[in-house]
Amino acid sequence: MLVLLAAVALTAGSVSAQTAPTQDRVLRQGQKGQGRMNMTPEQRADLQAQRLTKQLGLSADQATQVKSIALAEAQEMQSMRSNVMAGTDRRAAMQSMKATRDKYDTQLKAVLTPDQLTKYTQLREQQQERRQDGMENGKMKMKVKS
Template structure:
């Protein structure tokens, strides 16, 4: 009888161990700055190159225009990283990101033909509407195109 009781107690203890195991609290998971959904943002040069490649393909840019777009996109991506890394509050960062996006848009307007810029604006509007956003095609944000 005593052995049956001992085996039953041992069995109960073994079965309850998994429920007693502790998981790491969410607050101990390291947060990476400049991330989206837990993924680290790519290097500014990589982001600028991807954006340039996409624009070259979809807008039919020539080599010289493509190089100008890359230079502007690289500067934009580097500024975004600097803004995101700053200790400023979110409102200040949002204003800086908006100013950066407006500057980028103005520079693109000077590089692209009017037809290419119209297509670019339409591409941005299409991407926003695909995410469920209701923003108009001519408003700006900090997304990569």
């Protein structure tokens, strides 16, 4: 009877461990296209602050500043996306979004140390290269309505 009870307890523990989403799993899911689009500005800011803290070794104070900058950017971008969905000129909206990204990127760079800034710049370049490679290889083709 004791062996049976121990087996049930161990099985229940392993089942609950498998169903609980880990922080890494949440981060990975948030980094994949649609998952990120369904995130709130607060979730996006948290994700970006966590990612940059891990990649750049940010201090607690820097992480707080990065989260604040990321939250303001995410809120502004969400507002712009809403305007695009409402029928605003798409080309003008894209230019406005780029200007917003540049503005917040400048604020973010002011928070980083010279070493962190160098690493951040490298990471951004790698990200752009991956995005460019994806487009060239057809991984990011837009859907065409028939």
